[in-house]
Amino acid sequence: MRGKYVIAGVGHTKYGSLPGRSTHSLHAEAVRNALYDANICKSDVDALLVKGPTSAPELLYGQRLAESLGISPRVGGVWDQGGAANASLIGYAAMAIEHGQCEIAVVTFADNPKTGDRSVYSRARGEGALFGWGGVPAGYAMVARRHMSELGTRPEHLGAVVVNSRRNAAANSNAQLRNKPITLDEYLARDYLVSPLRRDDCALVSDGAASVVVMSARRARELKVQRPVPILGFGQGQTSLDIAQRPRLTSTMASSSAATAFAMAGLKPADIDVAQLYDCFSIVVLMTLEDYGFCKPGQSGRFVEDGALEVGGRLPINTAGGLLAETGMPGMQLIIEGVRQMRGDAVTQVPNAKTCVISNQGGVMHTHSTLILGN
């Protein structure tokens, strides 16, 4: 499979507040841009794989969207894995094409929680209502506390992730926090939202859509696609839904997801030039560095010190700002930035980058998906 399938085109909307736009409207804009980028016709598309809007689940959403887009896909529907779904769907697209189920797949995501309804994000968790246990950040804070107390991770290490994303977003004119760089001292001076996390540790809430086109490398040559980016590997893994049921809080099935993807790609962490790591909360980046094998368990704090995450550092990550600073969109922006890095036209470009690993995850580190791109 390695390199046999490509991301042929990418497209997205503006990110941030997009009042009055339905998710179908946002999808249409992003898909139009992705088809234009790939330089193919909508009539060539025979698979429509959708990550449903997180804030407003809807029955048969994938089919409703296909109708709005005027596509009658051979393969289509919504895949429910929370924030892991976009990367997973790209893997499914490759597998479906491999087995003759379709030829050209659009993978797409849209949501409008910023100007629409986002109550789903603050709802108490089941019986948790009795204990005031609600809000997505609290689940991640519970994991972060254990990581800090057990392994010696410090607020400065969470802060290093935040500072890096905000600096990279400052160079990205499409980023929601393009005017909000932050220093480590400023970060440390912020109040807790739900300790040990501060508001700056948390993903943005954003409206927007993003789409990619997947096809075989051979088909891309036939269609004269200008800048196809090869998919080298992908993998998935899932740990418990409820964090109380997780035997260990400090590691997840991200490790097996990455192992599957690295094995397919024939690469190891040391071969990776740039990474786009799902950063809905700063702690996730630290744990992903460990689970992916970029450092040993418990060593991620030390790993991110001293500018290691900047371009020129040990492992440049989240070069467009990620969920913390570009847009809170769950994952597709990271895939698109990975494509830009492999094409060599990212704003904060890692010179001569040949490999990029991308992580997507959902729930409270429940679902995980890994994608490795090349050039």
Place this chain on the structure above:
Amino acid sequence: MQADSAGPESEHVAAYHALRDGKLTYQRCRDCAHCWLPERTECPGCLGNRIDRLDACGAAKLVSWVVYHHAFVPAFADSIPYTVGLIELREGPRLISNIVGVDDPEQLRIDQELSLQVTRRRSVDVPLFTPSTARDGRYK
């Protein structure tokens, strides 16, 4: 994460946390001896359905905790700052609850010993936990 929100009906709570006569209970599989919470009708270990319900001894340890400084749950706005812990019973099952009787929750420690304290709150019996060292004056 569970997306559905359940109201604090006492019957439902009693079933979920298996509170019985003021005691916290848990389930154990007769076939494979796996122990768990919350309540299920089949054992998540072996999928068997021969299940016993046992009283927890009340000893537990703190796996992790958070301190709320924002009213994510509006009903708890007046309680801020309050502490939610992930607790492991001595018998193995884990659950979420409040850690009470602590002056400065930032000074709690992972793996520290906790004691069950079933408390009537807002007309519902809830299983709360407090540091076991409370009696020696270290925690109030």
